[in-house]
Amino acid sequence: MKAVIINFKAYGEGSGEKAVSLSKAVEEVSKKVDFYMAVCPPFVDLSDVIRNVEIDVFAQHADAVGYGSHTARITPEMLKEKGVKGSLINHSERRLRLADIEFLVSKFGELELTSVVCTNNVATTKAAASLKPDYVAIEPPELIGSGIPVSKAEPEIVENSVRAAKDINPDVKVLCGAGITTYEDVVSAIDLGADGVLLASGVVKAEDQKRALEELVGLR
Numbered sequence: 001m002k003a004v005i006i007n008f009k010a011y012g013e014g015s016g017e018k019a020v021s022l023s024k025a026v027e028e029v030s031k032k033v034d035f036y037m038a039v040c041p042p043f044v045d046l047s048d049v050i051r052n053v054e055i056d057v058f059a060q061h062a063d064a065v066g067y068g069s070h071t072a073r074i075t076p077e078m079l080k081e082k083g084v085k086g087s088l089i090n091h092s093e094r095r096l097r098l099a100d101i102e103f104l105v106s107k108f109g110e111l112e113l114t115s116v117v118c119t120n121n122v123a124t125t126k127a128a129a130s131l132k133p134d135y136v137a138i139e140p141p142e143l144i145g146s147g148i149p150v151s152k153a154e155p156e157i158v159e160n161s162v163r164a165a166k167d168i169n170p171d172v173k174v175l176c177g178a179g180i181t182t183y184e185d186v187v188s189a190i191d192l193g194a195d196g197v198l199l200a201s202g203v204v205k206a207e208d209q210k211r212a213l214e215e216l217v218g219l220r
Contacts, residue, residue: 003135003175003196004186004217005116006203007040007060007088014204019045020052022203025210027053033217036196040088043074050083058114059087064100066107076107086114088198090128092139098127105131116198118177122160129165129172136165137198139177155192162193183218 006026008014014022019041030037038056041049050057063073079087089104090096096104101117108115115133119125120140128136138161140154162174173196176189181202189197199216206212214220 001034001036002186002190003036003038003173005038005040005058005137005175005196005198007091007198007200008042008045008204009060009093009200010042011201011204013209015042015045020048022209023049023053023055023057025213027055029210029213029217029219030055032219035217037217038085046079046082046084056085056114057083058116059084061091061094062087062089062104062108064096064103064107076104076111076113080111080113084113086116086134088137089115089117089133091118092120101128102131105133108133116175118198119161122157122164125161125174126164126168129168132169133172135173135175135195136161137175137177138194139198155188158189158192158194181212181216183216186216186218 008019023039026037026039038058040058040060059079062076062079065073065075067075090101105115116135116137117128117133118137118139119128125136125138138157158176165172165174174194175196175198176194177198180197180199186197203209203212
């Protein structure tokens with residue numbers, strides 16, 4: 001099943017009560033289509049969202065530490081305890097060192113959490129795939145929030161990243177991110193070999209979020 005994962009970031013349109021209402025809209029749409037859909041609300045909204053929806057809820061980040069004297073850090077164990085199903089790792093707005101990515105992917109595997117490692121080019125995608133995460137998500141930073149989908153602006157990055165990732169780890173799933181806003185973008189990404197998409201502003205900042213969701217998955 002192809003995946004659609006929506007990152008709410010720290011947008012006002014996806015925080016607080018709006019995080020819950022948007023998550024409910026994603027859940028409602030997910031029941032009408034053959035897509036796996038998950039949401040990544042802000043940390044402070046995770047518990048509220050989890051209580052109100054049955055779709056998978058991911059965190060936007062996790063710190064590469066265990067329980068201990070780590071003020072203001074979020075450990076994978078904390079996420080597991082709250083009922084979170086996984087997390088983005090190494091998003092372009094929250095970069096990590098390779099050793100930290102490796103720690104988190106391994107720890108997520110132990111905790112049976114889903115790992116989504118974000119990458120920005122073919123080389124980093126290949127390196128990430130070798131760590132055996134569940135997903136790698138290709139997001140050239142210059143296209144994030146631009147409205148220009150990577151599948152159109154730089155389709156060779158998607159094709160080459162999928163090939164490189166699968167050569168290293170045939171089981172890894174590859175997502176296409178940055179600029180995804182329409183069903184055409186989703187189809188283009190899948191046609192290039194991706195297993196789904198990771199997106200944010202195209203839905204979260206849309207004037208009509210539910211309509212944007214429906215258009216994204218081909219219901220309109």
